[in-house]
Amino acid sequence: MRITLLLWLIFVGSGLTGRASHIAGGNIELVALSKPGQFQLSLNLYIDDASRGSDAIIEPSIILSVFRQRDHKLMGDYPIRLGRRLPLVYANPACARSRGLETSEVRYSGVVQFDPAAFDDPAGYYIVWEKCCRNQNVINIVRPQTEGMTYYLAFPPLLRNGQPYRNSSPVFLTPNAEYICIDKPFSLAFRATDADGDQLRYSLVTPYNDNIYKPPGYANSPANPPYRLLGWERGFSASQAITGNPALQISASGVLTVRPNRVGLYAFAVLCEEFRPQADGTLQKIGEVRRDHQILVVDCAAQVPPKPIITALNPADQSPATFCEGNFALLQTESDTNFNYQWRVNGYNLPGETKRILRATEPGEYTVLKSFAQVCTRDSVSEVFVLTLKPSHRATIDAPDTVLCVNRPVRLQANTRADFRYQWSLDGVDIPGATAAFLDAAQPGRYKLKLLSETTGCTALDSVGVTKSRLEKVVVQAITPNSPLCEGNPLTAVVSQPPTRLTYVWQRDGQPLPGLTTATIMNAQPGSYQLTVSDSSCSLTSPPALVIPRPQPVLDSLPPACAGTAGRIPLRATPAGGLFGGPGVTNAAFDPAIAGAGRHRLTYAVTNSAGCRGDTSRYVTVITVPTPNLGQSLTVLAGRSLTLQGPADPGLTYTWEPTTDLTSPTTASLTVRPAQTTVYRLTVSRGGLCPVSTDVRIEVIPNLFVPTAFTPNGDGQNDTWTFTGIGEFPQCSVRVFNRWGEVVFDAAAYQQPWDGRYQGRPVGPGAYQFIVRPGPDLPEQRGTVMVLNQDF
Template identity: 40%
Template structure:
């Protein structure tokens, strides 16, 4: 069996019925975004989808798309496209080859109409639309896991509002795609470019196709998810620039979008082209187009050589006909040939006869191939059909505002004609050039008369309507036309996309936004400009001043302790609000507030929308002082010491009575100097609020210390310990007792707190004479004496 037929059988097995039954395979497609043209933000979103024909394709009915902001991938909106129009088959020039390889593709168009708010689509980085679906052809030879790989349609578009003006733009448009296969080893070209309805520059480059994103990758669900979208996984040796191996490999002309290759490997290959849209050298949009080609081994059959002519125009390669008339194209007749006519390089549906009657302008060719072989085809020379008036289209520049504006209408695409312009069916006298400048609304067209052929045709119609009047309005943030003292007031304009402010007849510089913060009274006027450049002027908005208010808050009495009774707060003018700890309405409660210094306020608004003017007072709930001082104490005559009572309640005034022996009877800690006799002191304290306390101490003064010379520790309850009357007057006194050998048998703590009981380490000492020393205060000499211990 020849290699060619072996390959045909293999391809039919790989691309045939089993794969069609399992899935609807994506062949290619793209998204288009067409401005309707009647108002800003009004678009048709069109998804062109090339599918393998089959029962699964019959059930495809559209899906959900999302619009995202490029800057942060935020979702702006979702919408659903549904099928529109008639499904069309992809036409192959050699039907024998396409049927042998089960190349049965259809074109399905999904569409939705959107009204986008330009103000919401003003981000300078632009936006993108994505449509994710499943899944690719299992016979693809250049990517991994093709049946598990999805498909992401992708389009970028610019901000709809730029510098306060509407930005008009449609994405590139793409015509029908021919059904073609590539013969290995033969140069092959394919028109894959588009046109831009706005005249923008298009730049083409090869890119890696996009996979579907998310958990439903390759599955049956249509997800709406933001970028980034994963690339398909190329098999080893393949890439965006080597999607189809060849010498050279598959490439795209960066200016025209024409694909070219001389393939060196057989198989089915997927590829993608990025179409970037530039205006004035700046990129404004992008579309990705996916498709796939089959490379076959064409047998060395003699290529047919078709000849073509225009009927009744022998020797002519072009002819001119009037719009509505026809011309017949004739090709050499050979019953063994397939015929496929093309217009401007695109296969025409059901145009498979040796002759073709045409009424549309274009470059016509016929592709001829053997009926019973998959071989190289042959393309005839082109025949040019010129239809007078068919290319005359109207374009407009300008806009009709509610009462102003002008539009220039220009007829383009026609040559060798004269013009007569019409409005609403009436000819416009003297308007006989290729353009018309009008300030009126209506339906306009031009009648063209060809100067040589004599054809009379009519252009398409342009309907001009005036846009609604720009209604400029000013509103304040408070809803009032008055300015509060020492405050700013925000004025907000509406009605346009750009604004100019005036204050008392003078322009406010450097403000073009809708918001204006003012701190001056007067009359303000707003000029609003919409996205078309139409303007409207607001009514004057006069801002008057709110008179300032002087707020007074009566002084507050200090109170002693939280149990003091509540009292009324007083402020002026009336109608204000008291606030602060312990405040309830206009009453202050020391009990609710507690001890401390509490800041209270009285707030009065000059007007309901103004910030309050505030007066402040301090409410003092003072603590009641306390004095912690011993009731009595003892000392010795001539001693000098300090009285240091512990006081609370923040007293600021101290008074001691009597003041005898004191160095300062108004001190919190006075010094008692060289006390000479018993005395009682009274201390009175008072804090700033007047809260007071009193305490007393009695001081006993000893002139000398009584020292007994004997005691009898015999347990009879009388003189069992050696008592020293008056020793409490000497808190630093230390007693030391010695035996007759000079050994210390007793040493007291300061103040002699535990009297000597005649024992040593718990054992009774023998009766007899003992000596002692007494140290009372450092400045006095040590007293010495004898002590008789009796049993």
């Protein structure tokens, strides 16, 4: 008997440079993610590690190209990176070692974003990757060492009739690494799954070649012209890719079967098409994916190991056996060190499951493949042991919120039915008495629900985590710590361990305060305040905070005070017991002399029993008026005028009395020409306030007559320069100058009239200048006197 060894490897564009003879197969996947237009784009490659040469390099990334079906327009090149490399397990390790079989799965993957508006063509789109060349040992195609491969996936538009059209491509399951014997019936599960529940159809097709017409600058070729097909050797075709009785074929459920009649390495491809029901009940094709494969058929010994047997330990039933969902079944087979055992479910190897006992957690058709441990021969397979799930119900905890608030527990509600029994636990410990269909969780932790159906005996579990809100305490206080809550002060919320994204609702005296949405009120008015703070799960209201009104003190007004004349002025205010302040204030009295002239602000502050202070103020004006100094007395000649000058200040008011003989009785400076001796009074004030007066006596004396000529000739008539009224001016001084400025006469008291002589000799006739001052405080008189007709 001869044995056929299967190596299927998927040709999907592997990120490899050089020749691809070591690639045994591959396929593309396109899985929709939650965001519209976003996909997980992947390429799975199956590598024959035993035959991989030094020229085959696994690149860190590859590029897949997306084209539009209608006109083959390039929509974009999308690089994806190497994600994992996983060795595949052969069911018969002895044969794998003896044949040099070593296979691994290489997966490239990345998240790509398509614009749905740009991917709305009704004909759809396709993804490709090209590579050259194939393994030269393939016997069913012409010149495999020069023929390449194209990996292909077609998908529908992302928008149909303007609406999002969600779809994921079929996803092939990871195949078993297998070998089979020539002339031996062989089957291999080759199914795909579809996340959208679309109907899948399988068929064998001729693999694509690579495109020799790749446009310059393109990473991969569009299907224009259409992709070339591989050329079959004589006697081979898509329906006879592996000859035998029967030849290679695939069932509607995606299972490959063959009984080969010729050794060698074979290449073939499986097409998986997806169909979606339409509104009229018909099925419409919306996409497809192709997977390339290789199978090696070899001779081997005809010895067959005894057929293994599967029995159930738990439940102790014959096939088919049932078990509860969420539980498991224990299956066992014999144990013999001369043999290898490989467990399978639904035709697929279970990685690592080579022991005598299998812990089965999923329903399905279980088998054990048995082979010799040291000799490569045919293997044997057990009868199918079917495991099905008992009709059961899931345990479901419904919780509107899983955050534990200070002021409320978390209500956990289980799904209910008459035959259900419940047990709740917290952090792995049963809660005594917690056997109802609901639980009010008052502590944080992991809560588990154990639900027992008395009808089926099945137990279902569900759990939920309950966390404690950080919103544990809210207090309203003054923005300055340890300060009283007083009218006009800012209020703020103190939140213990504050979370983010809080909302605030204030109220005063039970009424909401619209528009206040922050943790602080800048100008609090008297009343009882409460603040409700909320996060996404909890709300907590502060205890009432009473804002105390401030005292409203009243400070009595003060009239203007006159500096220098007013004494200390007592200050009065209500309520009593406060403090006065301001310039010149000491011991509840105002001293204008200390404050000085000007407008001064006086304050009064009183603090109530709650520590809230009220303030008020008044302004007082201190007025200063300069004391005028006109002298005690002045003398003026009759008929003459005199200027009187008071203190100059634009803010002063002037009053002169009496007003007779005055030029202006209301100005600081004026001219007076009294007819007789008079006492004048000047009163200075500021707008009538703080008047200050002074008196001055102006004595009017008769006028002094100074002759302008005399004749000192001794005739007894007009011989001297005699002044009329001189007797009233005993201190009259006289000086006479000749034309050269020389003093010819000087008398401090002019009681003896000048006789026209100078140094005892008569002066010459002519004009002489004179200066006469009637008195020390009287104005001087200047003029010319003529000395006439002297004849001595």
